[in-house]
Amino acid sequence: MIHMNEALIVEGRYDKSKLSALTDAIIVTTNGFGIYKDAEKRDFIRKLAKERGIVILTDSDNAGRQIRAYITSFVPSNQIRHAYIPDIYGKEKRKAAPSKEGKLGVEGISSEILLEILKEAGASVEGSTTDFQPLTPADLMSLGLTGGVNSATLRQGVLKALDLPENLTTKMLLRWVTSEEKKVQLLAAVEKIKNGA
Secondary structure (H helix, E strand, O other), rough: OOEOOOEEEOOOOHHHHHHHOEEOOEEOOOOOHHHHHHHHHHHHHHHEEEEEEOOOOOOOOOOHHHHHHHHHOOOOOOHHOOOOOOOOEEOOOOOOOOOOOOOOOHHOOOOOEEEEEHHHHHOOOOOOOOOOOOOOOOHHHHOOOOOOOOOHHHHHHHHHHOOOOOEEEHHOEEEEOHHHHHHHHHHHHHHEEEOOO
């Protein structure tokens, strides 16, 4: 997990999801061309740009170029850094067919390439991919391990999958997650149980 001072502007929720696993930056989606009609979001992007700067990271296709150009029309250039996706051909895993231009977008690019792109854009990147951000009680709640109707059942399944004592409290579970590796194990166990695997 890397720290970025600037806010990241991306096209869609899958892009945001991919980048959320790599950086703690504020990530704003344009909802594709939805930004054209969303005055509130444009104002928010202007505010972020003024306060901390923004990094625009759109796909390298025609739509991505248009969205990038539109954002640069209402944000001063000295508040923008541009990160560009290289032309890598293929298709995203979730899609049945490649895009019209056949290029991978943000969601299809490897994490290593994305991190390098952000650094090359001049984003104020701190830390490295090995930095560890501890989980919080709020994280456990968002994962469904506390505060929900089926939280106890899910938590018991996760504890069993991780070979942890069945009576481990949530506080103790948070103390167990002392590294990025353990965090990944926990997240994988939650996902596996939620998907019924």
